[in-house]
Amino acid sequence: MISDVDIAQAAHLLPISEVARNLGLAESEYAAYGRDKAKLELTPRPDRPRTKLVLVTAMSPTPYGEGKTTINIGLSMALNRLGKSAISTLREPSLGPVFGRKGGAAGGGYAQVVPMDDINLHFTGDFAAIAAANNLLAALIDNSMYHSNQLRIDPERITHRRTIDMNDRALRRITVSVGTGVERGEHFDIVPASEIMAVLCLASDLADLKRRLANMIVAYTADGEPVTAEQLGAVGAMTLLLKDALKPNLVQTLENTPAIIHGGPFANIAHGCNSIIATRMGLQLADYTITEAGFGADLGAEKFFDIVCPAAGFVPDAAVVVATVRALHYNGAGHAQPLQAGFANLERHVNNLCAYGVPPVVALNRFPTDSDDDVAVVRDMCGRLNVPFAVTDVHAKGSEGGIDLANAVMDACEAGADFSPLYEAELPLTEKIETIARSIYRAGSVELTASAAADLARFEAMGYGRLPVCIAKTQYSFSDDPELVGAPADFPLVIREVRLSAGAEFVVALTRSMMTMPGLPAEPAAAGMDVADDGTITGLS
Numbered sequence: 345m346i347s348d349v350d351i352a353q354a355a356h357l358l359p360i361s362e363v364a365r366n367l368g369l370a371e372s373e374y375a376a377y378g379r380d381k382a383k384l385e386l387t388p389r390p391d392r393p394r395t396k397l398v399l400v401t402a403m404s405p406t407p408y409g410e411g412k413t414t415i416n417i418g419l420s421m422a423l424n425r426l427g428k429s430a431i432s433t434l435r436e437p438s439l440g441p442v443f444g445r446k447g448g449a450a451g452g453g454y455a456q457v458v459p460m461d462d463i464n465l466h467f468t469g470d471f472a473a474i475a476a477a478n479n480l481l482a483a484l485i486d487n488s489m490y491h492s493n494q495l496r497i498d499p500e501r502i503t504h505r506r507t508i509d510m511n512d513r514a515l516r517r518i519t520v521s522v523g524t525g526v527e528r529g530e531h532f533d534i535v536p537a538s539e540i541m542a543v544l545c546l547a548s549d550l551a552d553l554k555r556r557l558a559n560m561i562v563a564y565t566a567d568g569e570p571v572t573a574e575q576l577g578a579v580g581a582m583t584l585l586l587k588d589a590l591k592p593n594l595v596q597t598l599e600n601t602p603a604i605i606h607g608g609p610f611a612n613i614a615h616g617c618n619s620i621i622a623t624r625m626g627l628q629l630a631d632y633t634i635t636e637a638g639f640g641a642d643l644g645a646e647k648f649f650d651i652v653c654p655a656a657g658f659v660p661d662a663a664v665v666v667a668t669v670r671a672l673h674y675n676g677a678g679h680a681q682p683l684q685a686g687f688a689n690l691e692r693h694v695n696n697l698c699a700y701g702v703p704p705v706v707a708l709n710r711f712p713t714d715s716d717d718d719v720a721v722v723r724d725m726c727g728r729l730n731v732p733f734a735v736t737d738v739h740a741k742g743s744e745g746g747i748d749l750a751n752a753v754m755d756a757c758e759a760g761a762d763f764s765p766l767y768e769a770e771l772p773l774t775e776k777i778e779t780i781a782r783s784i785y786r787a788g789s790v791e792l793t794a795s796a797a798a799d800l801a802r803f804e805a806m807g808y809g810r811l812p813v814c815i816a817k818t819q820y821s822f823s824d825d826p827e828l829v830g831a832p833a834d835f836p837l838v839i840r841e842v843r844l845s846a847g848a849e850f851v852v853a854l855t856r857s858m859m860t861m862p863g864l865p866a867e868p869a870a871a872g873m874d875v876a877d878d879g880t881i882t883g884l885s
Contacts, residue, residue, distance in 0.1 A: 347678070348452050349883045352460040355598050362808055367431075368847045369631045374594060377468050380459050384604070386621070388551060389628040395605045396757040397658055399625060399702070400636040400667040401645040402822060403690040404829065406676055409446055410668045411709040411739065412636050415746075418455035419664065419707075419753065420634045421599045422746030428754075430601065431630035432457065435618045435638070436471065436593070437464045438536045440511040440862055443870035447803075448884045449608075453739030455746075457595050458601045461881050470833040471509045471535050471608065477582040478507045478540045482577045485562055489526045496565040497875035499528040503843065505860075509535040515861030534611040537860040541584075542848035544590060545607035545619040546577045546655050550583070553590055557582050560847035570806070573847070575660060592622040599743055602630070611638025613860045615647040615850065620656040627658065632757075639819035641665060642784050643691040649700050650766050651779075651812045651850055659763040662756035664749070665693055669714045672722065675830045687725045688831035692822070694731050694783055695801040701762035705752045706734045730732035732756060757804025769810040773800045773842075776813040777853050781837040785822040788834035796853070799842045805849060808844060817855040824855035 354458075360382045364374050374382040383760040399415040416432050434457065437449035448464035459465055465472045466472065482504055488495050508515065515532035535541055539560060547553040559576035571577055592606035606622035609615050616638035626633030637644025645663065652885050653659050667690050669683065675756035676686030691707065697704040706726050708719065719735060726733035733827065767779045774792070783789035791798070803809065822863035823835045842850040854860075864870075873883035 346821060347457060349461060349881050351454060351598070352450075353880070355457060355458050358596060359601050360594060360596070363602050364366050367602055368873070370435065370627075370632060376396065380595065381462065381468060382594040383468060383588060384594055384625060385732050386591060390624070391626055391866060392628050392631075395627045395630065396632045396661045396755055396822070397623070398757065399645060399648060399660040399663045400634060400666065401641040401663055403671055403693050403699075404640040404641070404675045404822065405803055406671050407445060410875050411452065412666050412670050414447050414451040414453065414455045414739055415453040415664065415666050415707050415709055415736060415749070416634050416636045416724070416798055417457060417597050417603065418628060418736060418743065418746040418750055420603070420632070421597050421601045421738070421743035422750035423632050423754075424601045425743040425747065426750055428632055429628045429630045430632040430634060431634045432597065432601065433618050433626045433633055434605045435620045435636070436467055436605050438471065438534065438608055438610070439465070439509045440534050440570065441535070443864070443873075443882070444511045444868055445780040445865045446864065447869060453885070454598055454742035456598050456737040457469075457605065458598060459595070459680065461884055463595065463870060464884060465604070467591050470589040470593070470606070472580065473585050474540050474544060475509060475535050475581040477585040477861050478535075478538050479572055479838055480576050480581060480585065481560075481562060481576070482506045484578050486521055486526070488576060490524060490722060492711065495571050497563045498566045499526060501564040501566075502528070502562065504560070504565070505531045505533045507533050507538045508533050510581065511862040511864045512860065516859060516861045523752050531861070533860040534610075534862060536608050537613045538850050539845045540586075541607065541609050541614055541852070545609055545615070545617065546652070546848055547590065548620060548656075550587065550590060553586065554579055554583050556847040556849070561844060582667060590621070594624055605649045609648065611644035613858060615814050615848075616644035616649050617648050620652065623656065623658065636641070641696055642822055643819055644819070645697065645772070646766070646780065646784050647814060651764075651814060653763070654769075654812065656850070659761060660702055661761050662705050663697050663755055664707050665690065666707050666709055667722065668709050668711065669718045669722065670711065675721060677829060681731060683721055684725070686830065687722070689829070692831045694729060697781070700766070701764050703756040703759050703761060705749070706758050707749050708733065708735045709739070710735050710737045718733070750818045765775055769812075771811055773804060773811070773851055777815065777839060778812065780815055786833040787823070788838045791836050791838045793838075796839045796842045800851075803842070803844050805872070808846065808851065812850045814845075814850045815855065816854045816858045816860070818858070
């Protein structure tokens, strides 16, 4: 089989100026980064009437992912093949998964965004800019303490963490400022879990970016008073580092369909969606905007509905739930009929989407190893559930393999959504956590550690009770136990720690042993990558 990188390197790409022109963009509305990438300027554009927003989500995945990005790209290509104007909006890949186990985030086979090697690696430097802004803020905190500590920062109550875009468990807990008199413990998060990543993705424009950066609480005094980035004088310099990163990136698919790629928070330990600015641009430039939210619908989709939509003011017209025979077997492991048993997981995700009032379409991402009998079983079970179903093979066939899905999605969009959020802003933070746990995960109870309960009460007293909640938990289960696959119910959800992201404007609730800095697997993908003397890349996917 031809590798993803070989397919991408053989692709015929349009000059990015032509891709932009096909979208109706003037030369003043973008800045080319070479021949095949561009930054879109943050210029106001008129709203396009009757545009449709489609969210691509999934059932609970295997460790290898089920192809949401591939389906997103293939769907946009298929809609364009049918004569519709469609655009993909996606998250940028992180180097952590690229060099770890899961791989890149540029799609696969004949449904990729290109240049995939650039996109999967440094791209236009957005992640580096976010890391630089984040670590500048960290340096300013330590510098303030070193020089007389006029802000009275308590070194034991610094909440801001340094960041790097790499899976590196050795950096989870370190010691800094050794020998300076202000030695303290420190932690690194991976860039997609950093608050500045969330701030950039949820900001509506440059002014809103600055407002959110200023509001970031980075530490507390010994008296419990918050210390903000604004008090440190960090906002202007951070904005300088982020001003270009705030602009979305324009690329294309293998079939020259436009794609906007911007931001990259993970959905298990962050909010898991591309930037609001990118999605708004898609809605202004195309009839159909296809966006995606990370991991299963219990994570990315819930956060899209309850964090992104209220902040952005848009709602989806339909949702695609990606399923695979592999994931159905994975979620039905240990049963005599694992495919049928695993369907309970998919069914719960579908029912959750319906509870939000968003019409779902199940897309079975077909692999070459899938038997006709297995596909027929999944089709029959979806029929009994009365949910639209389409087999997709965009990985092998490009847009041709997504025509049935495109037609089903257009029908779902015409049927219309009746969207309603899961909870209202007035609900206390603890009850928001309980609502997500019971309504989406089907937990029987929520158990807060004493410190988590105290911090939630403190956040309420500080005036942050109206913020939404971003639960950080395993992507492999509705529960907080990755081994509890399928459709478990009545389990306890344990909240170990809560963190206030005052700039991003949500509260993070971490379950059990969730880490915001991943580690590499025993056999990292990095070990299989190389560059030949002629510059040919191998092993990147």
